[in-house]
Amino acid sequence: MSPLLFSLENHEGTHVHVSHGVDSYWPFKRTFRTIILSFLPPSFADTLQAVLKKTFSEAAQSESRLAIANALDQMGILIDFKSLINLAIDQEIERHVMETCPRIRDQHMLPELRNWFNDRVKTWMTDIFGKGRRSVQWYNYLLIYVFASLFEHYMLKVLCDLRISELFEIIVDYEDKTHPLPVLQDLKDCLARTGQRKELVKGLRESTIKRLLQPGAATSDILQQYVSTIKVLRFLDPPGVLLYGVAEPIRRYLRERPDTIKIIVANLIPRKKKKKDKDAMDEDDDGSDDEDKDEGVLLDDQNEPAPIQANEEIYEDYTDPAWQPPANDAEPGFRAQKTSDIISTLVSIFGSKDLFIKELQISFGQRLLAITDGNYDEEVHNLEVLKIRFGDTPLQICDVMMKDLTDSRRTDQHIQDRVQSALHPTIISRHFWPSMPRSTLQLPGQLRELQKIYENEYQVQKQDKKLKWLPNMGTVELTVQMDDGRETRVTATPLQAAVIELFSDCPQWHVEQLAERLGKLDITSVALALMFWQSQGVVQDLGAHLFRLRETLDETAQNTESAPAATEYGLGVAAESPEEQGSVEVYWSFVRAMLTNLGQLPTERIHGMLRLAPGPNPTPEQTLHFLESAQREGLVEFRDHLWSLLRR
Template identity: 30%
Template sequence: MQFWERLSPHRTSIAENDDWSDTFTSGLRELTGVLKRHCQLVELLSNQLLANRAAAAETPPASLIGLAANYRRAVGAAFASSAPVSLAGVLEQHYTHSLEEFSTAHRSHEEGEGELLDSAEELMGAEYVERLQSVTEALELLGLEEEAAAACMTAVGRHVRQHLKSTMQATFSCSILDPALAYVDAVPLPFLQMTQLTGAAAKRQAELWAAMLGYFVYDTVGAMRIAQFFDMVVDWPDSLPALRDVKECLAHTNLQPHFISSFRTATQQRLLHAGMACAATLDILTQYVNTIKALKEVDPRGILLTAVGEPIKAYLRGRPDTIRCIVHSLTDDNADDSLFGELTQPADEEGEGSDDDVEDWDGLQAALEWKPDPVEVGMIDSQGRERSLDIISMLVGIYGSKELFINEYRSLLAEKLLGKTDYECDREIRTLELLKLRFGEANLHNCEVMLKDVADSKRVNGNIKDMPAAAMSPLRRARREAPVAHTSATIISALFWPTVPEEKFAVPPEVQEQLDAYAGRFFVLKTPRKLLWRPDLGAVSLTLTVGDDTLDLTVTPLQAAILMQFRLAHALGLSAEALRARIMFWINQGVIAEARTAAGLLYTRCESLAAGGGRGSGAVAMEEDDAAPTISRAQGHALQEMAVYEQFVMGMLTNFDGGLALDRIHNMLKMFVVDPPYDKSAEQLATFLGQLVADEKLSCEAGVFRKR
């Protein structure tokens, strides 16, 4: 009690004394001296009593055995219970104060670039080390060594955590793990060693502390980096040093479950939320691709990606434009956020191995070093195959089947080719060749035929325009043939192209004459083949003069026909609603004005471009006509037609637990479905099954469809 009163008289907390640590140390030294003398007297008294009992041939009482040790424990208990605050708190304050003193001296020495010292004792001096060890000796004498060790480790852990938070940079361009480990070896570990008395036990304790501090650093840095992992994915690849920190921390700790839970929560809250603030599909795809790349760096086996990627895949499957965004991003080599570069990367090999490959020493070594997946993660696919971290395979695997991807690519390619006016397809050919390496030539045969059609159309178009008059029949030479110099055609093999619903309208007579003249020359060149025109899928290049302004536009034939037949728009054969929907484009361009009158809507040509109307030279209007027929709308119509067969497909897969491949489902539908008769192609069925997979009604693995 006198010890504590001298340390903190009339106070409830010793922290109020500025010099309390020195007072605490000196008081313990005095207490140790007194306790040692008392213990010696108790030991002498105990030995004398035992000797007297032995001389009288009497059995000594149990209380005399170990009397000195019991005395020390009693004094230690009284010492701890009489403290104004908990003894653990007092010891933590003492060690915290001493550690801060050592840390400050070390930092000053490092900043001053002083001479290299051999040990921490040389930096702090013998008095500092003696002060630490005297506290340790006193607490051991009082039987409080366990309390002392726990308080010391608590103080060290708090110090290391505060150091990491104060020095940890907000950017991810540099590692914090290596400096943290170096700091632990330079400050906390030598401090712990200075608190121990010399001897073999102290050396073993130092080794234990080194292991504990190393694990503590990995655990602390890992928890900090895991909380920032979503931002690391956003900053890929600038965050590679931070990702390597995460990899090392996960390898040395058991933070995998925490990582999965934390990253899933961050992804759900910041990316996969619904409502008006939901992210664009392309942004989600970009984040998913960055997640694949980042986790490939952190966990090359793909266990963590399997665990955290499924919510993103499920969310993307629920978006109607996901597959189109994937195809567009993979095939567009112009956009900054395009995934086209992934096509040029070699696919990950999923080697199937052979028992005869005894020469493969690397594979043998990998097999000897194999480790099972962590039980708490336990994410391996149902077939037990090795996980592939190939980005394209994982994007296509969102729907479980490549047929949906291939059909969407075919539709997108058709739109691009039909919108071309120069027949230049070098980029499309390069993209197709890269896709063939991924998906095989047979799966992309239709696309190859489509590109061949465009190349053939370019050659035929040139031959038609260069055809001499002598090659025409006498009857045609007698007529006055319309010029074909400004007319071009893309001649397609309809069986290999996606089906697009035809929107019929009356082509203006002067345009029809040019089309007939072109078709006549084609018949002469390719007898007996004839052209069947689809003007609704074409493109028209126009130069319009409105007042003093000029517009260069590429529009659909119907948009051009509306302008040519402006005063006879009813001759186009369109309903009033359809005509008004298409004329809105010219109103937005400032070429036509709309006004309400008593008789109804009145449309007039503008004498000059309306304010905010014309967009200037080079505007492309093909994509702005929302009412125009497109491949995507055609696919939606085809899926509606296929919906009547859904119950037949679900019934088949209910009876076949092992699932069915596409060709077998196709053959069974042709054999057994008669009302309504099944007359669809395998490609149409593949698209329909892919949509059922996207709707999570079916699953597809390795080309086999199963009911969910």
């Protein structure tokens, strides 16, 4: 190897030529760099990073970047601070993404970020590693144009992490039924580049369990979130691997909720819009519509109804040219299935259609019995849709229900032609309809006479059949006439009508006497019926569980205890003083009757009905405190924003 000449100039200006082998250059350079780095203070790295970040944030500092890079390059230590430079770039990328992208969901952010990356990051890297560097040029351009893809990958990762942390809120706000949100398209593109699918599944599962699958969340809200989750994850991952990983805890939790099937079924049949009765609006004066909340629109598929797919139906058509194997991150239990609609997915929560069909029959029967104008066209259409989904055979019982109503109206018309009766019963087949609530109620007076007359006429037409009345069901249109000329027109329940009928025989009744006379009924149910007539100004409370007919308006009602004391019947809620115990017992008797007869109720509904109870009207805060006290006593429970009675 030929020698290499170095020319050095001493302090006297004389040139000294030193001849060394070429192999001595690299040890000399390493020694020189070591000496330079050893003289740098410990704070040099932090100071250099701060200077680099400052030049990064200011677009007009290209000359400053060049000067810094030239100085480092001349000292031969530019490459020694490459990791520090990379860290500065990463921090600036993260800062920019976190400043510009959070909570922006109505526009695509990736094009804007890529433009920023090309204008700022690549320009910055070119100034540091490219322009005017005396070191090997191909290495510098490799850093700029090849390693730039690594920084772009980091930018996509930061954006993907941000969107994964926001995904739960994105799903909550997801409403678009036709086009996905721009933020979802950005997330989908990021996932394709960064492969953070496991992070998405883990993050969304944790957020869902922590923020949604809680006892205080309403079942309808959980179902709505689940439906939105299905739509969002199907867009991000059509094969369903992401959905399979996220949905399992939701499905398991919904199986444990007792009202899940009921709410899903309520959404399978479109809810008929009907005007609320004015008297009912007056009775529930708080204006809430809590009974309809669980029947909100969950299922908004725009496609035609299709048959429900079985949960175990596996779709592995290997002859399909478009078939692809499951993704590498698919969980062991994952199997590719046919793309089903939302309803099929919800039905598959329980693995069988039998539970839904049974609940469908109950819901369909209740809807039919609620129709009073004889127009069943809408229900016939709904039944046809249900047959498409569940098949004809499971819903044959619903056909029998429809036939019963048609035959019932025909029979009633024949009887009305023979005897003009104010009674228009709905006659149904005992073996084909769902079980109806039973009661020992015995209708008195003219109500009982109407039943006997109708029953005798029915026996003439249907000699091989016998009517068995359900006196607790139905409605009664009443006109109550008082001595002072007042007339009160109401739509009452049979129990309420029976209570006021007895007042026509005797103007004054004790609650226990009414309960005994009407068939040994629950005393709180009778007290609730008395409360209804008291709100209409028909009866008044005399105290000591005694009520009398209010014939004239000048009679002053006494606001004393009218409902039976709770302690007399083995019930009680803690009160803070003996004076409050009387009101607490009255309140509890009415709350117990409400929850027994009406089922689960929200706090607002209970408060609205307690205002009709004898005694001082409780405030909303007092009502809530009272219910919480009853909960501590183990008398009621609060779940899905509804209060229910604990059976003991």
